[in-house]
Amino acid sequence: MDVRITVETSSETGEKRTEELLHLNLADKCHSHLGLRLEQAKALLVQLQGSILRHQMEEISAASRTCPCCGRTRPVHDYRTRVLDTLFGRFRLRVLRRRKCSCRLGEGDALSPFAQVLRDRATPDLRMLQAELGARHSFREAARILETFLPCARQHNTTVRNRLDIVAKDITDAKPPVSKTLSSQPLxxxxxxxxxxxxxxxxxxxxxxxxxxxxxxxxxxxxxxxxxxxxxxxxxxxxxxxxxxxxxxxxxxxxxxxxxxxxxxxxxxxxxxxxxxxxWWHISMRVQHVQNAIKGLVQRKDFPGTTALLMTPVETLRWNLWHGEIQVAATHLQWLIVDCARLAKFETAFRDQAQKALARCHDLYSYLANNLGSLVDYGRRYRRGLPISTSRAEGCVDDIANARMSKRSRMRWSPRGxxxxxxxxxxxxxxxxxxxxxxxxx
Ligand SMILES: [Zn+2]
Missing domain, CATH: 3.30.420 (Nucleotidyltransferase; domain 5)
Incomplete structure (x- = not known):
């Protein structure tokens, strides 16, 4: 089968043009493939992009020469060659520069109607895609994915990284819309x-x-x-x-x-x-460590003290902290510290276990003391459906940091990168x- 693809453009002035884009010979005697192959589709996209760019450049150049003040045609200063990277290929464009109209500031300064568009030598959608893939995969892998699926120019990992840097700066500088209504919801x-x-x-x-x-x-x-x-x-x-x-x-x-x-x-x-x-999870984890250490101590056969003396404060520790009874929890913890310190002094076999329990109690006590102003009635918050743990932030650690920059990936990073x-x-x-x-x- 022979396929001829033509493109028809009509400009704003009404001018129509037809251009033959591509001639494909899809003869396949073995009938091993149906439809377009990836390489053919890529070739088609490159041709189509080239044709559209050419027509757009001509139309914009012609329109930009007319002075909006007096309607006269402004003179051409020169033509420059500029390279533009797009998702569908790299193109060398012949870019017009015109002079200022005599009705305004006089002749002399050369102006290009494409200065803004060609600023970064890449189209915004290519830059965005490079940034998105660079954020999801390694820069080398992102370059490989782009080259595999799109007829873009040869991609380098450094190009992907540089484009991601530009997009990151745009994201940081983007201002929230002024009209946004202020929320009365708690943040x-x-x-x-x-x-x-x-x-x-x-x-x-x-x-x-x-x-x-x-x-x-x-x-x-x-x-x-x-x-x-x-x-x-x-x-x-x-x-x-x-x-x-x-x-x-x-x-x-x-x-x-x-x-x-x-x-x-x-x-x-x-x-x-x-x-x-x-x-709450970090508190709960430390309480668990105290409980395990104390249990290990009292369950020893040679434990000399009264089990209830140590177990009662340990068992109420979590309940008191959960309900915001910080003073009670702190008092119980101090009892435990005194008892464990006393047991840790004995020259016996359970001395190590007592020292371990003492260290766990000290760990919890100093953690609570350092964050005294940040302890709340967790039970009440929980019953109201309010968050009490950083589990969402830990999800973000996995999604944002570990998925792309984990220690396992062996990549090393600069602070800016x-x-x-x-x-x-x-x-x-x-x-x-x-x-x-x-x-x-x-
Ligand atoms: Zn003019």
């Missing part, structure tokens, strides 16, 4: 940190990436940043809060695992208007980076 920020491998020239093994999620009752937004590389972490987080309609006055609830630097980031973004809550990937990946997962309408939603 909750789940925040956590991830450690990724750092490149050797930065003289340290690991790099911190902060990730998390901001939620209202019906909306959520992920964020990721490397504080070491972010121009202003506070401004970036503030923009994320604004995008969800934060009114700038209501306190924002922050749930974290007790690392002081994390709520401080939100504190900086909101100028102190936060209410910090310690993650990690920051850009975290920012782009959060936008990709939220669906804020739209290749179809090539724009970044704020």
């Amino acid at each position: 909750t920020v789940f925040i956590d940190g991830a450690h990724i491998r750092c490149r050797p020239e930065y003289q340290k093994r690991h790099l911190d990436v902060v990730v998390g999620k901001i939620e209202t009752h019906d909306m959520c937004r992920r964020f990721g940043l490397a504080p070491q590389a972010a121009t202003s972490s506070s401004n970036q987080l503030r923009r994320d809060l604004d995008a969800l309609g934060w009114d700038g006055r209501r306190p924002v609830t922050v749930i974290s695992d007790g690392e002081a630097a994390l709520p401080n980031l939100i504190r900086g973004a909101t100028k102190g208007k936060i209410r910090h809550i310690l993650d 990690a920051h850009n990937v975290a920012v782009t990946r959060a936008a990709v997962l939220d669906g804020r980076l739209s290749v179809s309408n090539h724009r970044i939603a704020a």
Whole structure:
């Protein structure tokens, strides 16, 4: 079968043109394949893109020569050759530069109607797709995927990385729409940190990436940043809060695992208007460690003390912390510390077990003491359906940091590179980076 593909264009002035694009010979005596092959489709797309670009350039160039003030035709200064990378091939374009009209500022300055479009030498949809694939896969893999499915020019991992950097900057700079209505819903920020491998020239093994999620009752937004590389972490987080309609006055609830630097980031973004809550899971895990150590101690055959003296405070520890009875829990914990310290002094076989229990009790006590202002009545929050743990933030650690930058992938990162990937990946997962309408939603 012979297939001839022609393209017919009609310009705004009514001029119609027909151009033969491609002649395909689909003769296949063995009937081993039906329809277009990938290579034929790619060739067709390149031809079609070239034809459309040529006609668009001619039309825009002709229209730009007419002066909007006096209607006269402005003179051509020269033609320059520019290279444009698109999803469907790389094209060398003959770009017109015209002079200013004599009716305005006089002759002389050469102006190109394509200066804005050809700024980055790549179309926005190619840039977006490179950024999206670069955020999902390694840069080399992203380049390979693009080359496999599209007739674009040969892709390099460094090109993909550079384009992702441009898109990450656009995402960071994107301002939330002014008309957005301020929400009266409470805002909750789940925040956590991830450690990724750092490149050797930065003289340290690991790099911190902060990730998390901001939620209202019906909306959520992920964020990721490397504080070491972010121009202003506070401004970036503030923009994320604004995008969800934060009114700038209501306190924002922050749930974290007790690392002081994390709520401080939100504190900086909101100028102190936060209410910090310690993650229940981290408390519960430490209570469990205390329980296991004490149980191990009292179940020994040579245990000399009264079992109930140690077991009663341990068993009520979790209940008291869950219901916000912090003073009672602290008192019980102090009893345990005194008892374990006494047992740890004996020169007996259970001494090691007693020392272990003592260390666990000290660990829980200092954890609670360091976060005293962040302990709440978790039971009441839970019954009201309010969040009490950072599980959503931990999901973000997996989705944003570990999926792309985990230690297992053996990649090493610079702070700037990690920051850009975290920012782009959060936008990709939220669906804020739209290749179809090539724009970044704020
Ligand atoms: Zn004029």
